[in-house]
Amino acid sequence: MVSATSSTAAKQPSASPQTKEKFLVIPIIILILAQMGATGDSGALSLSATALTENLGATTSDIQLANMIYPLVGGAFMIAGGLMGTILGWKRTFRIGILLCAAGEVVLAFAPNMMVFIWVGRVLVGFGASFMIPSVLGLIPLLYRGANRMVAFGCIGAASGLSALLPLALGVILEAAGMQTTFLVLAAYFLAVFALSFLLPGIHQTDEKLKFDTVGVALAASGLFLFLVGISSISSWGLIAPLAGCPFEIFGMSPALPVAFVGLIVLIALVPVERHIEQKNGVALLPQSFLKTPQVLAGLVANAVMFFFMGAQAILMAPYLQLVSNWTPIDVGVISIVTGVPTFALALGIPKLLPKANPRRVIQFGYLAMAAALIIMASSVTTDGSKSFAVYLGAFMAGVGAGAVSSHASNVVALALPERDASQSGGIQSTMRNVGQAIGVALLGAVLLLGITNSVHSHALNSPDVSPQVAKEISALNIDLGSDIIFEEQIAHISMTDDERAALVKIEEQARYNSVRLAYVAGAIIVLLGLATTPAIKILSSEDKMRKEAESQSKALPQHEEIEN
Numbered sequence: 001m002v003s004a005t006s007s008t009a010a011k012q013p014s015a016s017p018q019t020k021e022k023f024l025v026i027p028i029i030i031l032i033l034a035q036m037g038a039t040g041d042s043g044a045l046s047l048s049a050t051a052l053t054e055n056l057g058a059t060t061s062d063i064q065l066a067n068m069i070y071p072l073v074g075g076a077f078m079i080a081g082g083l084m085g086t087i088l089g090w091k092r093t094f095r096i097g098i099l100l101c102a103a104g105e106v107v108l109a110f111a112p113n114m115m116v117f118i119w120v121g122r123v124l125v126g127f128g129a130s131f132m133i134p135s136v137l138g139l140i141p142l143l144y145r146g147a148n149r150m151v152a153f154g155c156i157g158a159a160s161g162l163s164a165l166l167p168l169a170l171g172v173i174l175e176a177a178g179m180q181t182t183f184l185v186l187a188a189y190f191l192a193v194f195a196l197s198f199l200l201p202g203i204h205q206t207d208e209k210l211k212f213d214t215v216g217v218a219l220a221a222s223g224l225f226l227f228l229v230g231i232s233s234i235s236s237w238g239l240i241a242p243l244a245g246c247p248f249e250i251f252g253m254s255p256a257l258p259v260a261f262v263g264l265i266v267l268i269a270l271v272p273v274e275r276h277i278e279q280k281n282g283v284a285l286l287p288q289s290f291l292k293t294p295q296v297l298a299g300l301v302a303n304a305v306m307f308f309f310m311g312a313q314a315i316l317m318a319p320y321l322q323l324v325s326n327w328t329p330i331d332v333g334v335i336s337i338v339t340g341v342p343t344f345a346l347a348l349g350i351p352k353l354l355p356k357a358n359p360r361r362v363i364q365f366g367y368l369a370m371a372a373a374l375i376i377m378a379s380s381v382t383t384d385g386s387k388s389f390a391v392y393l394g395a396f397m398a399g400v401g402a403g404a405v406s407s408h409a410s411n412v413v414a415l416a417l418p419e420r421d422a423s424q425s426g427g428i429q430s431t432m433r434n435v436g437q438a439i440g441v442a443l444l445g446a447v448l449l450l451g452i453t454n455s456v457h458s459h460a461l462n463s464p465d466v467s468p469q470v471a472k473e474i475s476a477l478n479i480d481l482g483s484d485i486i487f488e489e490q491i492a493h494i495s496m497t498d499d500e501r502a503a504l505v506k507i508e509e510q511a512r513y514n515s516v517r518l519a520y521v522a523g524a525i526i527v528l529l530g531l532a533t534t535p536a537i538k539i540l541s542s543e544d545k546m547r548k549e550a551e552s553q554s555k556a557l558p559q560h561e562e563i564e565n
Helices: 025-047 048-054 062-087 089-110 116-145 146-162 165-177 179-200 214-231 256-279 288-292 294-324 329-353 358-378 389-406 409-415 421-461 468-472 484-490 498-536 542-561
Strands: 201-208 562-564
Touching: 025 048, 025 062, 025 089, 025 116, 025 165, 025 179, 025 294, 025 329, 048 062, 048 116, 048 294, 062 089, 062 116, 062 214, 062 256, 062 294, 062 421, 089 116, 089 179, 116 146, 116 201, 116 409, 116 421, 146 389, 165 179, 165 329, 214 256, 214 421, 256 288, 256 294, 288 294, 288 421, 294 329, 294 358, 294 389, 294 409, 294 421, 294 498, 294 562, 329 389, 329 484, 358 389, 358 409, 358 498, 389 409, 409 421, 421 468, 468 498, 484 498, 484 562
Parallel strands: none
Antiparallel strands: 201 562
């Protein structure tokens, strides 16, 4: 129901310096729970690496693709989710997203094979997230102002830390009741959040007759999808030379890079198209303020880098610990706690206890901490997969870095935009997060898997302990990340002597060791590149913030209506 109000100004949070707004507790709890659910879903997938291998016959490439599909679909459609929230109302899109996530978890629980698990279950969860997560970020600028808004964004960042409790709990469920029960518990969790969403207060959105940007959505979704599919397929299709699993070739080459390049061309073409649509309709999928404001771009990069880092952990740390070091889901859940505690403490503590902290310095510190975490994790890798204390130190530093960046990444975007664009920016922020995560999983997964495969092929051909016939048969295999036992199972069909088998195991051990460490170092370098964008992050004085909010309200007041959705 839409009811016009003549007292909109009284209902808007006041920007007056004499007025102390009351912080809305129940709404932020609901939004935190939704954010935790999305993070918990990724955590459950990481914990299920061994179960997927045993129950559904998943390979490392399958697990990589399962990790990729969520950010792939989410990244392709989250900008559209931000626009839909602006048009349909944020609470309505929030609830649609939650129900889609719940349906996806049910499919994951009952999937008979990896095809259904990936292309139905994970796709549904990705679509759900493309509505739910932009709504979480879109509701905050409409529910909170000033210092309260900064704290609210910090709370959403802290939700990633609180989400560390879910992997531990889900790990216990996974050990005790199995993978099916674990995903059904997540489905019930989303349904509970859906019920709580009816406690959200009425919000104020403009009563403009906004047109849905069909052309922009089609271009953005197809461009992002092609780009992410191409990048994510490097490890299974090949970088230049096609691998055994490549579905087709382009002039004798792997199609991975050409597909990604076509996606980039489509995204480049999107920019002038969106400029024209915004001039014509007054609203577009990609407002020009997102592209022309340096601070917005810096904040979007911060979102992408933070989730690139999380993608690195998802494809490197969790599979390595489970498949090589034989850690249980509960063990990995404990690691999540070690990461989650500092994430929560810094994401919430910095805006609450240090409201005058320089956001540029905070984000720069976060980048340095994340890079240090990846280097420490690289040092924890061993040739035999034995446990190392450095894993815990790296996990703690990961939480420090992620918490610092998430404390300000979203707020620096919102501060640089007018109210409607700030609310709509939840879609592109979520897209950048998913693109960052997808690139992290894809690029570092490619470094890992191609590194292991190429190294084993090369050293087998040059080893005096391996016959040319055996080396030839090995060169036809894509080598998965796994323990010595898993590798021996992978080469069991090849006829060879015990000495040759022992030599190949040693070759694979060294290839695995070198490739995992190289992937971590590559991730650290990419994280540090984010430092180049931070000079664009400026500090607004309290007077500037008050003036900006007052100008935004004065422009919007004649059009505001209370929307019950």
